[in-house]
Amino acid sequence: MQYPPAMAATPAGHPFGIDFGGSGIKGAPVDLASGEFAAERTRIETPAGGRPEDVAGVVARLVADGAPGNGPVGITVPGVVVRGVVRSAANIDKSWIGTDAVELFTEQLDRPVVVVNDADAAGLAEARYGAAKDQAGLVVLTTLGTGIGTALVHEGVLVPNSELGHLEINGKDAETQAANSVREKKDLSWKEWAKLLSRYYHTLERLLSPDLFVVGGGVSKHGAKFLPLLEIDTPIVPATLRNTAGIVGAAVLAAESTR
Ligand code: BGC
Numbered sequence: 272m273q274y275p276p277a278m279a280a281t282p283a284g285h286p287f288g289i290d291f292g293g294s295g296i297k298g299a300p301v302d303l304a305s306g307e308f309a310a311e312r313t314r315i316e317t318p319a320g321g322r323p324e325d326v327a328g329v330v331a332r333l334v335a336d337g338a339p340g341n342g343p344v345g346i347t348v349p350g351v352v353v354r355g356v357v358r359s360a361a362n363i364d365k366s367w368i369g370t371d372a373v374e375l376f377t378e379q380l381d382r383p384v385v386v387v388n389d390a391d392a393a394g395l396a397e398a399r400y401g402a403a404k405d406q407a408g409l410v411v412l413t414t415l416g417t418g419i420g421t422a423l424v425h426e427g428v429l430v431p432n433s434e435l436g437h438l439e440i441n442g443k444d445a446e447t448q449a450a451n452s453v454r455e456k457k458d459l460s461w462k463e464w465a466k467l468l469s470r471y472y473h474t475l476e477r478l479l480s481p482d483l484f485v486v487g488g489g490v491s492k493h494g495a496k497f498l499p500l501l502e503i504d505t506p507i508v509p510a511t512l513r514n515t516a517g518i519v520g521a522a523v524l525a526a527e528s529t530r
Pocket of ligand 1: 348349350351359360361362388389390391420421436446
């Protein structure tokens with residue numbers, strides 16, 4: 272997907288990024304020169320059920336409070352997003368499927384809106400400012416959380432909606448076997464989890480021959496405990512932007528994209 276430079280940033284000079292997650296919806300203006308927040312992040316609990324209209328209401332509050340003016344807003348969604356329409360909902364309310372999220376948010380915000388898959392936003396941010404900055408070739412970012420999100424970035428260009436968390440391994444959806452939520456639920460040791468992850472990353476390695484894996488999601492801060500245990504050949508490093516990556520990537524796309 273090409274993201275041609277088109278929109279100007281907010282009058283204050285900073286596009287606004289919003290990360291829609293299972294427990295919280297977070298937003299901040301982003302300084303594109305540094306990839307850092309230009310002001311403090313605001314967080315509002317995700318409304319129970321996380322239905323599209325309710326999430327749009329929270330997004331409108333975050334923007335009204337944190338982004339005066341009419342600059343562009345980028346919003347992540349934990350599902351496939353094709354030309355603004357959400358096409359999957361593995362871990363969110365199924366009514367997102369078929370929702371034109373760009374239309375929904377634009378009605379609420381009345382300003383330019385870009386909607387992007389959460390892992391894609393994080394992958395782009397890591398490639399621009401974080402663990403995969405200046406990395407040649409193919410970077411595969413994986414977010415290990417409730418599910419597994421993936422982003423493919425080749426020579427700095429995002430190939431969206433890869434959804435490799437749903438690869439079928441031994442007849443089952445990979446994220447139901449190896450996500451961080453599975454480790455927590457089954458109370459797996461780091462070693463036990465590393466075995467499942469090795470199988471997952473080895474499959475990605477065989478299919479894609481990447482130059483680098485970047486591991487995001489909250490658990491990446493414990494990378495030292497499980498990454499050295501993985502039996503794979505490709506270099507694998509923790510994400511460096513941590514929980515800012517989704518917001519930063521969404522803001523980058525908002526500043527650079529048209530729908
Ligand atoms: C969804 C992806 C999402 C990932 C992380 C998966 O279940 O299918 O679209 O990126 O979870 O939230």
